[in-house]
Amino acid sequence: MSECLFCRIVAGEIPADLVAEGDDWVAFRDINPQAPTHVLIVPRRHIPTLDDLAPSDAALMGSLVAAAAQIARDEGLVEGGYRLAANCGAGAGQSVFHIHLHLLGGRRFSWPPG
Numbered sequence: 241m242s243e244c245l246f247c248r249i250v251a252g253e254i255p256a257d258l259v260a261e262g263d264d265w266v267a268f269r270d271i272n273p274q275a276p277t278h279v280l281i282v283p284r285r286h287i288p289t290l291d292d293l294a295p296s297d298a299a300l301m302g303s304l305v306a307a308a309a310q311i312a313r314d315e316g317l318v319e320g321g322y323r324l325a326a327n328c329g330a331g332a333g334q335s336v337f338h339i340h341l342h343l344l345g346g347r348r349f350s351w352p353p354g
């Protein structure tokens with residue numbers, strides 16, 4: 241059994257509020273939402289950080305971004321705007337070491353982020 245939390249969610253071993261899924265990715269609601277809509281899009285394959293990506297992962301990461309954009313449309317976030325974020329490393333706030341995109345929407349966002 242994997243010790244990675246998101247691998248276990250992908251495998252269905254830990255419950256999550258599933259939003260959508262594709263061949264290579266799964267999207268579910270964040271357990272600690274930072275906005276009215278906060279969805280995580282994760283690859284099914286375990287990749288710890290963005291720094292571990294290989295050139296051959298370009299299509300996979302493209303599919304994650306395309307999935308996020310479609311979920312944003314489905315969740316009605318486009319008119320108000322939304323944010324797509326990914327933290328790389330503990331210093332940037334990464335706490336789960338399995339690549340994920342944060343899709344945040346439903347409120348106003350400031351820049352620069354904290």
Ligand code: DGP
Nearest residue numbers: 256268269270271272327333334335336
């Ligand atoms: P990051 O800090 O960028 O690595 O984001 C990890 C996110 O994962 C954080 O926003 C909280 C979320 N999270 C942590 N544990 C769980 C869990 O068990 N279920 C769900 N749905 N989300 C989780």
